[in-house]
Amino acid sequence: MTALNRTWGHLTLTGKVVIPLLFLVLVVGPIVTIFFATVVGPWLADLLGANLEIVRFVVAIGGILLFSIPAAFIIIYMELKVIAFMNLRIGPDRVGPKGAAHSLVAGLKVLTKEDFSPTGVDHVVFTWAPVIVFLTAVMTFLVIPFGPGLVGQDFNIGLLYMFAVGGMAVVGLLLAGWSSSNKYSLLGGLRAAAQMVSYEIPLTLSVVGLILLAGTMSLNRIAEAQAGWFTDWFVFRQPLGALIFFIAATAEANRTPFDMAEADSEIVAGFATEYSGMRFGFLFFAEYVNVFIISALLTTLFFGAWNAPIDINAILAAFGLSPITVSLDPGSLGVGLLIALLVVPVILTLIFAAPFYLTKSSRPAWQALVLGFLVVTLVGIALIGLLGYIGLPWLGGLIWFMLKSFLFVYVFVWMRGTFPRVRIDQLMGFAWKWLLPVSLLNLFVTAAAILIVKS
Amino acid sequence: MTTSEKPHQHPSLDDPRVMLDDQIGQFEAVPPYPPRTEREAEFYSLRDGEMFVNMGPQHPSTHGVLRVVLKINGEQVVDLDPVLGYLHRGVEKLCENSDYHHIISQIDPLEYVSSLFMEWAPVMAFEKLLDVEVPRRAEYIRVLTGELLRVSSHILYQGWMALDLGGLAPILYSFIERDEIVEMLAAITGQRMLFNYFRIGGVNGDLNHEFMSRLGDWMSRAAKQHEANIGLLNENEIFVRRMRDIGRLDGATALRMGASGPNLRAAGVPFDVRRAHPYSVYPELEFDIPTRGGNGGGDSLDRYLLRLDEVSQSIRIIDQCLHNMPDGPIMARLPRLLRPRPGRAWAAVEAPRGLFGTYVISDGTDQPFRMKIHDPSFVHLQLVGLLMKNNLLADTMAVMASLDPVMGGIDK
Numbered sequence: 001m002t003a004l005n006r007t008w009g010h011l012t013l014t015g016k017v018v019i020p021l022l023f024l025v026l027v028v029g030p031i032v033t034i035f036f037a038t039v040v041g042p043w044l045a046d047l048l049g050a051n052l053e054i055v056r057f058v059v060a061i062g063g064i065l066l067f068s069i070p071a072a073f074i075i076i077y078m079e080l081k082v083i084a085f086m087n088l089r090i091g092p093d094r095v096g097p098k099g100a101a102h103s104l105v106a107g108l109k110v111l112t113k114e115d116f117s118p119t120g121v122d123h124v125v126f127t128w129a130p131v132i133v134f135l136t137a138v139m140t141f142l143v144i145p146f147g148p149g150l151v152g153q154d155f156n157i158g159l160l161y162m163f164a165v166g167g168m169a170v171v172g173l174l175l176a177g178w179s180s181s182n183k184y185s186l187l188g189g190l191r192a193a194a195q196m197v198s199y200e201i202p203l204t205l206s207v208v209g210l211i212l213l214a215g216t217m218s219l220n221r222i223a224e225a226q227a228g229w230f231t232d233w234f235v236f237r238q239p240l241g242a243l244i245f246f247i248a249a250t251a252e253a254n255r256t257p258f259d260m261a262e263a264d265s266e267i268v269a270g271f272a273t274e275y276s277g278m279r280f281g282f283l284f285f286a287e288y289v290n291v292f293i294i295s296a297l298l299t300t301l302f303f304g305a306w307n308a309p310i311d312i313n314a315i316l317a318a319f320g321l322s323p324i325t326v327s328l329d330p331g332s333l334g335v336g337l338l339i340a341l342l343v344v345p346v347i348l349t350l351i352f353a354a355p356f357y358l359t360k361s362s363r364p365a366w367q368a369l370v371l372g373f374l375v376v377t378l379v380g381i382a383l384i385g386l387l388g389y390i391g392l393p394w395l396g397g398l399i400w401f402m403l404k405s406f407l408f409v410y411v412f413v414w415m416r417g418t419f420p421r422v423r424i425d426q427l428m429g430f431a432w433k434w435l436l437p438v439s440l441l442n443l444f445v446t447a448a449a450i451l452i453v454k455s
Numbered sequence: 456m457t458t459s460e461k462p463h464q465h466p467s468l469d470d471p472r473v474m475l476d477d478q479i480g481q482f483e484a485v486p487p488y489p490p491r492t493e494r495e496a497e498f499y500s501l502r503d504g505e506m507f508v509n510m511g512p513q514h515p516s517t518h519g520v521l522r523v524v525l526k527i528n529g530e531q532v533v534d535l536d537p538v539l540g541y542l543h544r545g546v547e548k549l550c551e552n553s554d555y556h557h558i559i560s561q562i563d564p565l566e567y568v569s570s571l572f573m574e575w576a577p578v579m580a581f582e583k584l585l586d587v588e589v590p591r592r593a594e595y596i597r598v599l600t601g602e603l604l605r606v607s608s609h610i611l612y613q614g615w616m617a618l619d620l621g622g623l624a625p626i627l628y629s630f631i632e633r634d635e636i637v638e639m640l641a642a643i644t645g646q647r648m649l650f651n652y653f654r655i656g657g658v659n660g661d662l663n664h665e666f667m668s669r670l671g672d673w674m675s676r677a678a679k680q681h682e683a684n685i686g687l688l689n690e691n692e693i694f695v696r697r698m699r700d701i702g703r704l705d706g707a708t709a710l711r712m713g714a715s716g717p718n719l720r721a722a723g724v725p726f727d728v729r730r731a732h733p734y735s736v737y738p739e740l741e742f743d744i745p746t747r748g749g750n751g752g753g754d755s756l757d758r759y760l761l762r763l764d765e766v767s768q769s770i771r772i773i774d775q776c777l778h779n780m781p782d783g784p785i786m787a788r789l790p791r792l793l794r795p796r797p798g799r800a801w802a803a804v805e806a807p808r809g810l811f812g813t814y815v816i817s818d819g820t821d822q823p824f825r826m827k828i829h830d831p832s833f834v835h836l837q838l839v840g841l842l843m844k845n846n847l848l849a850d851t852m853a854v855m856a857s858l859d860p861v862m863g864g865i866d867k
Contacts, residue, residue: 259621264515266516416623421697424849
């Protein structure tokens with residue numbers, strides 16, 4: 001034992017950490033793996049197979065949680081950079097290329113900060129309010145169709161679920177405002193409650209006309225109903241509804257010019273005044289997740305969801321061509337596939353390297369080869385992308401969906417960069433005196449039009 | 456000191472300095488002494504549904520360290536009580552203990568946004584006491600630099616106005632203009648903010664090449680840039696609706712409360728010290744006195760628009776100064792140690808925020824016996840109680856920002 005002790009004593013700190021880890025990996029790892037593969041694995045597979053719906057749900061939840069964080073990071077970075085551009089500033093440029101990792105570092109900073117709760121707060125409510133706000137924001141991701149078949153849960157009442165869960169965020173904001181034991185927070189929470197309850201009504205009414213047209217509340221079906229050319233998008237059949245939805249959704253997400261709840265020049269930071277650390281981070285993330293959600297919803301409901309604006313198959317049919325399909329079965333090539341994968345890139349690299357080498361005599365051969373390899377890689381990526389776009393409908397749908405959604409995110413950021421804030425009475429007056437009657441009018445006109453067309 | 460009371464340790468819960476949950480109500484905006492006046496007793500008693508909100512001294516939009524105790528009922532401001540003194544330096548007393556040359560740098564940081572005007576009034580008062588004839592070139596340089604600073608102050612006002620109403624962009628556009636002007640002035644004064652440039656009997660330095668080339672560049676685009684800056688907000692529906700009919704002030708009330716400058720002219724009274732009590736070379740220059748408001752008085756939007764009108768007039772004056780600039784000395788010949796005759800002198804200038812005046816009593820020594828400073832921001836702060844009452848909480852910002860107070864001048 002003494003020899004072992006002495007050896008252990010001679011190890012550096014790194015060694016003391018690494019050697020037990022090595023032991024764990026080499027000895028315990030295989031045992032656990034074998035145990036799982038033989039005993040737990042089949043049992044788990046049976047269990048999962050029997051409850052596929054639940055598994056799908058859990059995976060979807062995990063997926064949207066994983067997706068919401070980078071989405072929020074991207075929007076935060078976008079907001080910093082776009083507003084900086086509009087203000088003739090540079091914006092964040094220290095971390096990562098062009099400051100791209102800035103919001104990531106800001107997120108880490110929020111995690112490492114002291115989670116301070118002031119004297120006099122209602123600790124339980126104070127702690128859970130940001131969680132409610134964040135969860136309601138993330139939960140609405142569940143029904144958004146990101147692409148054909150790429151939806152967490154295809155509820156037949158998807159839209160209703162969306163509004164129901166999204167409307168719950170106001171509870172979190174109200175709790176945050178009340179429990180903070182701060183008058184600015186209280187005012188912010190009350191403002192948020194008044195505003196969100198008021199705008200919930202025109203927001204919901206504005207899509208009823210659309211529901212009548214589409215005949216369904218499933219977001220997936222609504223997306224499918226807009227297939228074809230961009231003229232089939234609901235924005236051209238419900239322009240008023242789209243406008244009301246846009247305005248009301250801005251107010252729902254507490255964005256400028258309706259950011260009454262956190263009006264920094266009036267009530268400091270509203271319901272978030274007393275928050276710090278990750279609890280503030282939750283409120284902050286929820287805001288940006290909300291921005292993405294209203295953009296995604298706007299895209300799904302009115303701007304064709306994952307459908308491309310141009311119907312390529314219709315163009316091809318006009319020229320008498322059949323639709324492009326990809327029927328690639330790599331397995332049928334047999335050994336040929338292996339040879340092709342090994343040989344073709346090499347030959348292509350040489351072919352693409354040749355012009356670089358021949359056109360400039362001072363260029364060494366290895367540089368030409370590297371350039372050729374880069375060109376081959378780019379061509380390969382483009383080809384695989386094209387194949388994926390044609391062959392995998394969900395990939396093309398996802399690309400279009402993200403493009404459109406982030407276009408609307410840009411619009412919201414743009415609005416934040418340019419508009420002043422409205423006053424609370426103007427805000428409420430606008431909702432009740434203008435948006436509500438106009439959305440009712442939109443509903444009646446749509447219903448009447450449907451009746452006339454049907455009869 | 457026992458070991459348990461080490462200074463670096465956090466205080467325990469038994470420590471009387473730690474606030475306990477049931478003590479929270481004691482730390483309200485209410486002052487810790489019994490009310491001293493009837494007004495205080497009335498203000499610091501709450502009716503049903505009312506509460507105090509302590510806005511400032513650390514609040515994003517009170518323009519420095521002003522503290523306003525608001526009594527609100529929901530979003531409605533029922534009453535308010537401005538509390539001053541967080542930036543008090545005792546400038547008047549400092550001036551009475553400095554000799555006449557040093558006073559210029561003591562009084563500079565009063566209104567840090569437009570500090571040349573703070574130098575101008577006392578310098579004029581001292582010149583009256585000393586019977587000094589200021590060279591014409593020095594007078595022209597004073598008008599030129601002063602009007603440049605007026606432009607910068609009004610443009611900055613535009614940005615702050617937008618920022619207080621929640622618009623983030625205009626302040627950065629304002630700062631581009633201000634920075635150019637400030638750099639320009641730094642070329643002849645050596646400072647960016649507190650210039651310390653005017654002297655008794657003239658100015659400290661002559662115009663130099665860098666100043667003239669920067670000024671030429673700026674003048675070539677100033678009017679156009681001003682139009683562009685106006686376009687940023689003036690046609691914004693949200694902005695106009697936030698400002699219209701908020702804090703309406705009629706001419707009679709404005710005069711009664713002692714308002715001056717843009718706030719008075721926006722109430723429809725065409726009073727401008729540059730025309731009413733001409734000083735320096737202003738009688739030789741052509742410019743209009745824009746007014747707004749008319750019979751009903753001016754609201755926040757009028758006060759905002761009037762300052763934009765004044766920028767155009769200031770650019771006109773700068774243009775004339777450049778064309779009429781005479782040659783000659785920039786300082787009158789004066790002894791190093793100034794001992795003016797015993798007597799009194801009052802001098803007032805039209806600062807960007809209104810009439811800025813100094814009243815000096817000399818007892819024949821090298822320090823003034825008494826120096827009274829009349830600051831326009833301080834006078835305009837009286838209007839806050841009048842204009843903010845019965846508005847919404849959000850309107851307090853629109854009113855406060857439109858009056859354009861600077862705390863350095865208010866607290867002196």
